[in-house]
Amino acid sequence: MLLEIKNLLTCFYSDDDVNRAVDTVSFSIPQGKTVCVVGESGSGKSITSLSIMGLIEKPGKIVSGEIIFEGIDLLKQSKKYLRSIRGDKIAMIFQEPMTSLNPSYTVGYQLDEVLRLHQKDLNKKERYERVIEGLELVAMPYPQEKYGEYPFKLSGGQRQRVMIAMAMMCEPKLLIADEPTTALDVTIQAQVLDLMRKLQREKGTSILFITHDLGVVAQMADEVVVMYRGHVVEKATAKELFTNPKHPYTKALLNSIPSPGKVQRKSKLDTVDENVDYLQFSKEIR
Amino acid sequence: MNTLFEIKNLKKHYEVNKGLFAKPTIIKAVNDISFEVKKGEVFSIVGESGCGKSTTAKLLMTIEEPTSGEIFFEGKDITKFNKEELREYRKKVQIIFQDPYSSLNPRWKVGKIIAEPLKLNSDLSAKEIKTEVLAIMKKVGLEEDWYDRFPHQFSGGQRQRIGIARALILKPEVIICDEPVSALDVSIQAQVLNLLLDLQKEFNLTYIFISHDLGVVEHISDQITVMYFGDIVEANDVEGLFSNPQHDYTKQLLSAIPTIDF
Numbered sequence: 122m123l124l125e126i127k128n129l130l131t132c133f134y135s136d137d138d139v140n141r142a143v144d145t146v147s148f149s150i151p152q153g154k155t156v157c158v159v160g161e162s163g164s165g166k167s168i169t170s171l172s173i174m175g176l177i178e179k180p181g182k183i184v185s186g187e188i189i190f191e192g193i194d195l196l197k198q199s200k201k202y203l204r205s206i207r208g209d210k211i212a213m214i215f216q217e218p219m220t221s222l223n224p225s226y227t228v229g230y231q232l233d234e235v236l237r238l239h240q241k242d243l244n245k246k247e248r249y250e251r252v253i254e255g256l257e258l259v260a261m262p263y264p265q266e267k268y269g270e271y272p273f274k275l276s277g278g279q280r281q282r283v284m285i286a287m288a289m290m291c292e293p294k295l296l297i298a299d300e301p302t303t304a305l306d307v308t309i310q311a312q313v314l315d316l317m318r319k320l321q322r323e324k325g326t327s328i329l330f331i332t333h334d335l336g337v338v339a340q341m342a343d344e345v346v347v348m349y350r351g352h353v354v355e356k357a358t359a360k361e362l363f364t365n366p367k368h369p370y371t372k373a374l375l376n377s378i379p380s381p382g383k384v385q386r387k388s389k390l391d392t393v394d395e396n397v398d399y400l401q402f403s404k405e406i407r
Numbered sequence: 408m409n410t411l412f413e414i415k416n417l418k419k420h421y422e423v424n425k426g427l428f429a430k431p432t433i434i435k436a437v438n439d440i441s442f443e444v445k446k447g448e449v450f451s452i453v454g455e456s457g458c459g460k461s462t463t464a465k466l467l468m469t470i471e472e473p474t475s476g477e478i479f480f481e482g483k484d485i486t487k488f489n490k491e492e493l494r495e496y497r498k499k500v501q502i503i504f505q506d507p508y509s510s511l512n513p514r515w516k517v518g519k520i521i522a523e524p525l526k527l528n529s530d531l532s533a534k535e536i537k538t539e540v541l542a543i544m545k546k547v548g549l550e551e552d553w554y555d556r557f558p559h560q561f562s563g564g565q566r567q568r569i570g571i572a573r574a575l576i577l578k579p580e581v582i583i584c585d586e587p588v589s590a591l592d593v594s595i596q597a598q599v600l601n602l603l604l605d606l607q608k609e610f611n612l613t614y615i616f617i618s619h620d621l622g623v624v625e626h627i628s629d630q631i632t633v634m635y636f637g638d639i640v641e642a643n644d645v646e647g648l649f650s651n652p653q654h655d656y657t658k659q660l661l662s663a664i665p666t667i668d669f
């Protein structure tokens with residue numbers, strides 16, 4: 122296993138309340154495989170990934186558990202150590218690319234910086250070529266022109282592609298992608314998903330792919346982790362999950378997708394009942 | 408079925424100034440489109456961001472004026488309507504938006520938000536208006552005692568129900584739904600789609616349904632029109648479009664949908 126998460130508990134504290142955002146979550150990511158975490162908004166997906174990256178800030182806190190990466194428990198390491206693996210062995214693509222691109226540097230400068238830090242054997246010209254290659258890989262129109270542009274000049278989809286190029290250029294062991302294609306059009310999404318699979322095949326990258334889109338899960342996942350209200354309610358291979366879901370929550374979620382062939386047009390779709398606490402079914406499943 | 412809308416050679420071009428001495432660029436947001444919407448159907452417009460879906464919606468809502476072209480509603484060209492005719496038209500054609508939050512006034516209570524169109528367009532008493540609002544809230548699945556709450560106290564799905572209630576209060580004939588479920592989780596999306604289909608049957612509504620999600624569109628539509636860079640590239644009924652797409656772009660769009668099949 123490249124990464125093992127054991128009983129991770131991450132909480133957010135307010136004056137009179139504790140929100141168990143990630144509640145004793147366990148799962149692992151094998152070498153070279155894609156694990157998808159799926160769940161509705163607020164179920165704890167992003168906080169799980171930020172916990173792995175060591176990026177939980179007040180009022181949040183990782184309370185207990187283990188996050189073992191290449192045999193080392195990240196929760197026991199210094200801030201400095203965590204910083205040294207971020208953007209190197211572990212790279213992350215966020216949902217909102219504007220927050221992670223520096224607005225005052227050009228796209229090219231920021232991509233070049235990744236290579237300056239992580240691929241020290243390349244010279245300036247080689248780095249430029251690699252950056253352009255990276256931009257071409259993510260299907261950026263006019264890569265040479267885009268090299269000199271500032272992030273705000275790009276569309277949302279283009280900024281996301283810069284982020285993806287940046288993460289991939291580090292050639293990380295683990296790529297954490299938090300809803301990386303949610304803001305993109307389907308045809309661009311299809312390209313980006315292809316690209317991530319290609320990178321994985323070529324470099325053996327492990328991917329933690331966070332999404333609420335079950336279609337994307339079906340395309341990407343070797344294994345799936347279903348989160349609900351901070352808990353993992355079901356873990357299965359992609360095939361098992363879609364052909365034989367076990368937990369009532371997973372079933373409700375799958376049945377709520379309007380999927381041609383399975384659900385009759387204009388018929389009533391199943392829904393997840395907001396008044397039901399699906400966690401009550403968990404004991405019977407395990 | 409009767410034709411409700413007939414759109415002929417509709418164009419909306421925006422002029423964007425790039426600087427004092429540069430020649431302005433023309434953005435052809437909607438570029439010569441024609442289509443017909445029949446009464447009682449769900450007529451969907453699909454396409455990727457920037458292809459002109461929302462601009463089309465704004466033109467039909469008379470929020471924007473066309474550069475050229477005609478929009479016939481029940482046989483009359485709305486681009487030539489006088490004030491009174493426009494007022495009547497705007498009662499009959501309502502809209503719901505993608506982001507229910509930014510389209511609801513955060514300082515107004517739900518009751519007031521839903522009542523507003525009725526206050527502006529009827530001479531009902533305050534009491535009568537409240538009765539109507541509560542009835543419509545019940546219809547869309549909002550509880551009566553939420554009348555005095557503010558939008559931020561609601562989840563995304565509930566806020567979309569508030570938007571739907573506001574659109575329904577004037578008993579319109581047509582609702583233009585601009586990406587009404589795009590911001591919602593799938594399970595909540597399912598609830599809203601169920602509601603929209605129920606309401607359509609009950610009130611005999613016509614929907615112009617705008618979406619980039621082809622799964623949703625296949626579920627809800629009768630007719631589908633595919634837009635690409637301001638043009639209509641293909642139009643067909645739902646079975647035809649999905650089983651036998653003609654245009655390359657439609658094919659590309661269909662093959663890009665992440666499907667679940669094991």
Ligand SMILES: Nc1ncnc2c1ncn2[C@@H]1O[C@H](COP(=O)(O)OP(=O)(O)O)[C@@H](O)[C@H]1O
Nearest residue numbers: 133140142160161162163164165166167168169
């Ligand atoms: N900065 C924060 N402060 C307080 N609570 C937070 C913060 N970030 C997330 N949470 C809470 O943690 C829970 C999980 O959130 P998150 O992991 O972002 O969900 P998602 O599955 O949508 O990514 C939610 O209840 C959310 O309100």
Ligand SMILES: Nc1ncnc2c1ncn2[C@@H]1O[C@H](COP(=O)(O)OP(=O)(O)O)[C@@H](O)[C@H]1O
Nearest residue numbers: 421423434436455456457458459460461462463
């Ligand atoms: N007020 C405006 N001024 C200039 N360009 C606009 C304006 N509104 C829309 N556009 C442009 O028109 C095109 C179509 O936009 P829109 O109808 O919003 O697309 P969609 O809803 O399909 O995503 C886009 O290129 C958009 O940038």
Ligand SMILES: [Mg+2]
Nearest residue numbers: 166167168299
């Ligand atoms: Mg998230």
Ligand SMILES: [Mg+2]
Nearest residue numbers: 460461462585
């Ligand atoms: Mg739009």
